[in-house]
Amino acid sequence: MSQSLRIIFQVTSFLGIFLFTQPLAAQQVKLEKPLLKDFEDLDFPRIQKADYYSLQKVYLISKIEDGLPQWYNESQRAQLIQKLRPEIKELYFWLYLDGQVSNGGFEQFYSNGFAYMIPEIKKFYQRVGDEKGLEILGKSETWYQNRPKEEVWMDFTLQHLDQEFFANDDYSERKIEAYVRANSHLYVRDENGDLFPQNYSGKLVSIDPVRKEKKEVEVKDNLVVGPVKLFTLDGTPIEELNFEYGRQLGSQKYFDESGRLEREEILYPSADYKDIRYFYPNGQVKISLRQNLDGTMIGDYSRYHENGSLAFTYHLDEYGNHTAPYFQFYPDGSKKLEVDRRGEEPKYINYWDENGIQLLKNGTGEYSYIYAYGGDSILYEYQFVDYKKHGIQRETRNGVLVKYTEMNYGQYDGYHREYYPNGRLKEEYLMKANKVVSHRSQKRFENPVLRINIRTYESGSWIKSLELEEPEVYPVLVNWNEVKDQIVVPLEVFEEYPDETVITANYLLHIDSKGAISGYDLSYSDNESVTNASEKIFPSLNFIPGTRAGENVDSYLGFRIWLWLEEGNPTN
DSSP states (O other): OOTTOOOOOOOOOOOOOOOOBSSTTSOOOOOOOOOGGGSOTTOOOBOOHHHHHHOOHHHHHHHHHHTSOOOSSHHHHHHHHHHSOHHHHHHHHHHHHHHHHHHHHHHHHHHTTOGGGHHHHHHHHHHHTOHHHHHHHHHHHHHHHTOOSSOOSOOHHHHHHHHHHHHHHHHHHHHHHHHHHHTGGGTOBOTTSOOOOSSOOEEEEEEETTTTEEEEEEEETTEEOEEEEEEETTSOEEEEEEEETTEEEEEEEEEOTTSOEEEEEEEOSSOSEEEEEEEOTTSOEEEEEEEETTSOEEEEEEEEOTTSOEEEEEEEOTTSOBOSOEEEEOTTSOEEEEEEOSSSSOEEEEEEOTTSOEEEETTEEEEEEEEEETTEEEEEEEEEETTEEOEEEEEEETTEEEEEEEEETTEEEEEEEEEOTTSOEEEEEEEETTEEEEEEEOOSOSSEEEEEEEEEEOOHHHHHHTTOOOOSBOOEEOOHHHHGGGOOOOGGGGGGSOTTOOEEEEEEEEEOTTSOEEEEEEEEESOHHHHHHHHHHGGGOOEEOEEETTEEEOEEEEEEEEEEEEEOOTTO
C-alpha cells in the first residue's frame, strides 16, 4: 500500500431515537446515542429489549457497542477508553480485533497501531473461555514481535494465522454472546437504564427513526419465538425472520424497497445447508439454490426467466464442482447453449441464436453473450475451433471495445490489445505462439486535465459529537470559483489507482465570525496529496459567517472535495 494513502479507522454508528413498548400500547421511551461529555465514567451502554433478545453473536455485540458515544478524533477516542468499565473495554477492543482482521487480516490490525489492545483482548478471551482465540492471538503477537523488518511478498505464517482466526470466529462469537448474556449486568442496560431481567416474556416493539424502521419481536423465557418482523415506518415489510425458541429456523423472508418478496431462505434444524430462492418483482422464482454453512453452493442450482420458464439448471457436488454439462434455454423454451464447466475454463459445446440458427456446433463456430452488472453491459464475443479459441475474441463494455485478442488454436498469436474505458489504447502485445514479440503501452489520457468538485453541507451531528455549538444559520462559501484553480495535485498520484478513480477528502471547517477558516477537522482522505492540496487553499476561502440570534458567530461547516482526471484539449 502506498505510504501516501491515508487510512483513518473510525466508528460513526448512530442509534437515533427508539420506541419501546410492552405491551404494544405502553409509553414511549427515548434512547439516544450519548454524547461523550454526558457518558459517565464506568457507565453502561443502553440497548432496547427488542434488539437484545433478537440479535445474535457479533450483531448483538456490535449493538452494545453502538450504545457507546461516537468519536471523531483520537483525543475523543482516548477519553472514551478512559471512561469504559474494564469488562466493556475488553469487549470494545475485541470488536476492533474482529473488524480489523476480518477486513485485512492481523497485518491490518497491527499496522493500524492497535497492538496496545492485546493485553485487554487476552483478558477478554480468558474471561469468556475462548482458549483457541487466546492461542491464535498469542501466536499473532509473537509474529508481530518477530516480524520481518523488510516487507515480504507473501507471509505464510501470517496468512495461516488469519485462516485460523476466521475458522474460529463463529465459535468465538457464540462464546462471547453466551458470556455477555449470562453476565449482562457487567456490560449493558436496557432503554430505561435497568438491568435485563433473569427471565423475560412478552412482546416488544422498537422504532428507529434514523433508519426509519420498526421491529416487532415476541420473547418467551428469554428466547425469541415466532417471526421477528422489520418494517418501514409506513408499514412496508423489510424482513420477516422466523425463530423457534431462540433459534432461527424455517422461512426467512427479505423484501425489496416496494415490499415485494425478494429472497427467501429456508433454515433446517438438523441440516448443514440452507435452501435459497430469489424472486422477480412479478413474484416468479428467479433463482433457486442450496448453500452449505461456509457459503459453498451445492446440489441443484436453477435459474428461471421472468415468465417462469427454465433458463438453466445444473448439479454441484459437495465441494461446489459441476458434475456434468448442461443446457441453457431462451424464454420460449428453445435451446440457447450447451456448456461444460467441469474444467478450469468453460467448454462451450453448442450455441443457437434467438432465431434458432446454430452458430457453434460441437465446439466449432461462434458464441457471444451479454453480461449486465452494476449498471455496466459487457458483450463477450468468441470464436472456436475444436473447443479452442481461434480467431478474433472481443470484450466490449458499454459499447466501447476494451479487449481485442487474436488466437490460433488456443494460443495467443497476433495482437492482444486492451483499452481504457474512454476507448484509448492502454496496452498492445504482438504475440507468436503465446510468446511476446513486442509490446507498447500508453497512459489513459493524452492531455490529462484535473477536474474538481466540492460540496459544503450542514454538519449538525458532527458538531454535536464534538460537543460544539451548532449555528442557527450555517456559513455560505462565496468565492469557490475564484479559488479552485489554486488546487494542484500531481497527476502521478492517480497512477496508483484503477481507471476512473475519484479521490476525495472530507472536513469539518471551523469558520470564525468574520468568515475566515480558523481551523478544521479531517474525517477521512484517500490520499495525502488531496489533504495537502485542500488545506493549502483553506486560507483563501471566504464565507458569509454563520449566525445565532442574528449575530455573526464562530461556526462550522462540512466540506467535501472530489478530484479526478479527464481528457482535455491541448489548450486546456
